[in-house]
Every structure is written in C-alpha cells, then in structure tokens.
Amino acid sequence: MPLRKMTHGSSCLQNRSNCSQIRYPINRLIIEEGIRNDPVVIKILKALPGLSPEYIKNEEIDFSCLNHDTLALCRNKGRFLKPCPGTKEYLCCLYQFLNIGLNCPIDCTYCILQVYLNTNALVVYVNYDDLLSELGSEIMKNPSIIRIGTGELTDSLALDPLTGISLVLIDFFSRQRQAYLELKTKSDHIGDIIDLDHQGQTIMSWSLNPQNVICNEEGLAASLNDRIKAARRCQERGYKTGFHFDPILLYKEWEADYESVIETLFRNVDFRFITWISMGCFRFIPELKPVIQKRFPKSLIVYEEFIPGLDKKMRYPQPVRINIYSKMALWIRKRWPDAFIYLCMESPEVWKASIGYAPDDNLTLKSWLDERCRIR
C-alpha cells in the first residue's frame, strides 16, 4: 500500500536536515492572540511562509472544530508534567510525561490520540519558559531519579524542525543529574540536535516496526532504515538509545518481519549504547475501533483476535502475547545476550512466561530503568 500523499496546495514542514523528506500537510495556522511577538511563534511563522495566520483569543478558539491540517500555537495554561496514567492491573515503569503539545502529524492508524483528545488539530505550546520553570521545580522536589518523556500526546521529534523544543529540552537536561529525558519518535528529525552537548542525560528512542507495517499503518513516519540510520548517528554522537517494539502488530507474516527488523537493528547499531528495549503488543480502547474502521478502511489491525484486558483495553489473548514476546526476546538475545528488555503494561505473569523475569512491583521496575539511565 502506498504512503498517504500530502494534500495539494498545503504548506509543508520541511526537514532542514539531510534526513528523509517527510512532509506534513498544514493548511491552516491559528495563533492565540497575545503571543504574536513570542520568539517561538516568530520562528514558526518564518518556517511556514505560505500560510496566513489567524489570530484568535484563546477562549474563542474552538479546538473541537479544528481539523488535522490545522496548526494551533498557544500557551499551555495547565501543568506540563504528569505521571504516566498506568493501570493498577499491569506493571508500569512510573514514567513522567511532559506535554509539549497535542496530536501528531504522523497520523498512525492505531494512534490512541484519535479518540483521546478533544481536538484533531496539531497544538504546539509555545510558553517554553513556563514549561522549564515547572520542570525545574518538579525535578528539585524529586529526591530520586526521574525519567521524563515528551512522547505521550505527540511524537517527540515530529514537529521539532519547526518548534525546536527538543533543542531547548536537551540543553536543560544536560544540566541535570537526577533527571533524564527520553525523546521517543518515529521520525528521523535529528538534524538540529545531533551536535548538542547532551551530557548523557538524553536517551534518543525509536519505535520500530517492519517496513510493511510502517507503510500500511504509520502514516507519514520515517522508514525503518531512516529511523535506524538516525539512531546510529545519535549513538556515534554519544547519545544513549532506546528501542520500543510498541505496538507489535500480529499478522500472518509477523514472525519473519519482526525478526528481520531485529536483525537489521543489530546489524546497524551498537548494542553497548542501547539503554533499553521495550515491547508492547497492540492494545486499544474499544472506542478506537470504529474510528480506525472509518478513517482507515484498508487497515486490518482491528480484526485480529482481541479480548478485553483487565484495564478494559482490547488486547491479544494472553497466550498470544506471551508467544510474541518470547519469540521477540529470543531473537533479540541471540544478538545481544544480556539485553535489557522490559514490557510495557503487562502483568508479572506475562513477564515471567515470556522474558523469564518480572519486577515485584512498579517501584522495582522504576529502579531497574533508573539504573539503566545511569550507565554511561
């Protein structure tokens, strides 16, 4: 299936680096009245010369009416940092999310954001000063290691060539000792950050899937090769790297395809600089199914066998998940015998049955991951 094409006549967020030419369609630009002169806004406006911005008072912006091709620049009046919602039924690594914006231009078929947010627009929060001050005070309050990621409500790097937020964050974290930043992405937008002095406080992570899954399900994401190339470049510049096989999708040829992804990964990156590898099978809240069926009628991912999990999300049945994780772990360990693998939102039972060990509780899992961050 070919990649979805950009709409004609739209302005493009074009990569300024030499990475792949990923283009996201943006046809409308809304800017909150009162931030016209914000330096971030001015920078973004310069990068989108073809668009005439509409300035609207914050309270008058009806986010629920905005479309996927709208970029809205505004201030976040709420909190930026919040703990991963997790669930009490499955093990969670007690991660913290930093919300830099809402929605993602990559538009994966399986993306939870389609039903999770009350807007379809790409929202970018431009009040970086507020963000950094909240971050600083939260880190100060926290006595232990804190792992923070920006990839919950958007892709960490997808809009980076435009917003430059990762630049600001990597610089901020480089001055921390207890706090680590994880930038999780399906893009290869590393041009602006590759040469930064990160001080080992940032982990560059990629979500990986076989190329045919990328073509069919991951919208405007970078190809597998481009992601792996970007990861290698980051490793060469001393960045720690992480890889997330999440969501793992089940289909007829999944075994051959996923093993080949693992093969390609280890052929191209140095496992000594991999901080972690995580795995999580595709899961979704029931409300997502009709949305996928409507928006992506060619996608077949929701037609596999699913059962409601303890958290009410639809999941592959437990024996299926165990089989997937065991095989994936085997393929990884063949290439990296001491691989540090963890599972995302799974029960200790599934951990033990598939990768042979399980943390006792969330805090233990957190300590394992914290420890991995420390390794230089």
Next chain:
Amino acid sequence: MLHFEDISAIECMNLSEIDLSDRCFCFRFFSEPPHIFIDSVKRFGILYPPVVRAKGDSYQIVDGFRRIEAANVCGIDTIHCRRCKGSLTDADLFFPALSIFLSSGQPHIADQAAILYRASKLLANDIIIDVILPILGYPSSPKVLARLLPLAEMDKELGSALIGEKINHDMALSLMELDPQERKQLVSLFLYYNYSQSKQREIFEHLKDICKKENRSLKDVLPELGWEGDMEDISSYETPLNLRLKKENENRLFRHSGEGWNPGFSNETPMNLRFTKGDENAQKGFSGENKVASGEAFRQRLKERRFPTLTGLENEWKKRIKSLRLPPSISLKPPPYFEGGKYRLSLSFKDIKGFREEMAKLDALEKDDAWIKLFTK
C-alpha cells in the same frame, strides 16, 4: 394549500383512467395490497374512498394506493373516489397528501423512510429536514435524515423483518451495507433462529470482522459456519412473528374497514432454505427438533472462528473441570478471558452443617493433583 372544499364529493371513476404507475404520494414501504385485503375488497368493495386528482390525461392517486390496486387485482372497472380540484403542483400537494396519510396513525419507521424518499424527489433538502422530520416526530437534523433514508431502499425480506420488529432499525441500517444476496442470507439466519437483537448484533459484528480479516465474502463464510439458508419469501415461515403479523393484519383490516397494514407477505413463494451438508445441528434445527440448540451451536462455531485462542482456552478449561468431577455444590469459574485476573469459587449450602461439609470437600480438593494442575499453565 388544499382545503376541504377543494375535494369533491364522492365520484364514480373508471379504474382505467387512474394512473397506477404514478407513485408520487405512495407513502408506504410495502405498497402492494395484502391478500387478505384483496379478499375484503372482493367481498365488500372499497369502503373508504381514495383521493385522486386530474393530471394530464389521467388521474393521479393522492391517497389510497392499496385500495385502488386491490380493486385492480379484483378486476373491478369503476370505483368511488374523491377528487382534488384546482391545479396544484406535485410539490404543493405533497403536504396535504401526507397529512391524509398520517391521519390514519403514526407510520412505521419503514413507511417513514418511504415518506422521506418520496419527499426527496419533490422537495428541497432543508424543507425535508426542517419540516417533514419534525412532522414525523424527529429533530431537524441532516444526520437523522441520513440515517432514515437508506431504509427506503430495503428489500422485501429486510423490510418485513423490520416492520415485524424482528430486526431493529440499527441492524437494518447495518444490513443495508451488505450486498443483497448476503443480506438475504443473514436476515434468514436471524429470523430462522429467532435471535435476540443483541445476538444479531454480535453475529453481525463477528461475521463482518471475519470477512475483513480473511478477505472473504459473507457468501463464502456463512456456509463454512453451517448456514447456507436464504429464502425467497420469509413469510412462508410459520414463526411466531409471522403468525402475529398475520393476525395484526387481519385486525387492522377489519378495524379500519380500509387499508390494512401490509407487511408484504404473499404466502405463496416457498421458502428456499438450505443447510451445509454435514451440519447436523442446523438440519435438526430446520426440522424444528432443536432450533434453540442449533442456533446456539451456530453462535459457538462463529465464536470459535472469530476467537480461536479464547475458545481453545475455554474448551481446555471445561475439559479440566470435567476431569475434576467437582461436586454439584462447588463451582469454579476461570478469570475473565483468562487474562490473569481472579478465579471465582462458589459453594452452595443450607446451614452451618452443610457449610462444614463443603469446607471438608474443599480441603480434600486442595490435595488433589488435578485441582493443583488446574492453576498451572
């Protein structure tokens, strides 16, 4: 606007002068007169005069399609009608015609769809949304119109099932997404096993998912699950539904002495129902021996196809429980969907003595290898 004085007194007209093909104001989903209605016209004539109006060289029917058609079938040459005077356009006459039709009672949802369909041929969309939908008791909303209108395209089987309340509106709309042959097959399956509406939805969703996943058509999948039935006319079933509809039809006919309500049954075409060779349960069901069990067996086969892992786990569990030979007073349920939740044990007893006895049985079970094995994967 049409006023009472614009309608003539009863006049005698030649049936040949009436244009039976002009269906501008035909507001029923099933417009053909039912047999029982034709019988009545044959015996008593038309008791309630239809309304027509002059249009071109002939008369256009404004109200009373089925009465006039029944007269035609009975070979009657002349009938008594009322005639609209004046020269209104079809669009002008639409509302008076509709109000005459609605005076006989709230129309069924299928007839409402027919009304909207006729309206869509004559009136602008905003008039339909803002005026006709509220007349029919709906809010003025394009979404409501979009939901109702497709029902006007239903085939006879589906229309009958909807009118007979054997299939609900949502299911009827879902079935409209299928090709006509597949729709027929599924309607026949639902009616034959008399599945509840929630079971129909479950079956529909599972089948749709299987077809999508396997890239197959319903026509291929249904026989593999043991159902190859379709029917040319579902009315030939002596199901409780059909018997009730027949009765209601008769009651209406005699109550109003006018147009009866016609679910479109002819009772003449034989049901054409086939089962896949080797499907004994279905065949048993067909012979009426064990229809409920056979309907459940179909659902189980469907479930096994849609959820092979889950049904495998369930079957394995049943086997293990059976081999345990638990006393009838003790029952054990696995975690929901075998997803690592909790097992549920229940005991039944009458008094403290009974309770002690059950606890003793549990104590014994605890040492039983088969019991321990039950909890090991």
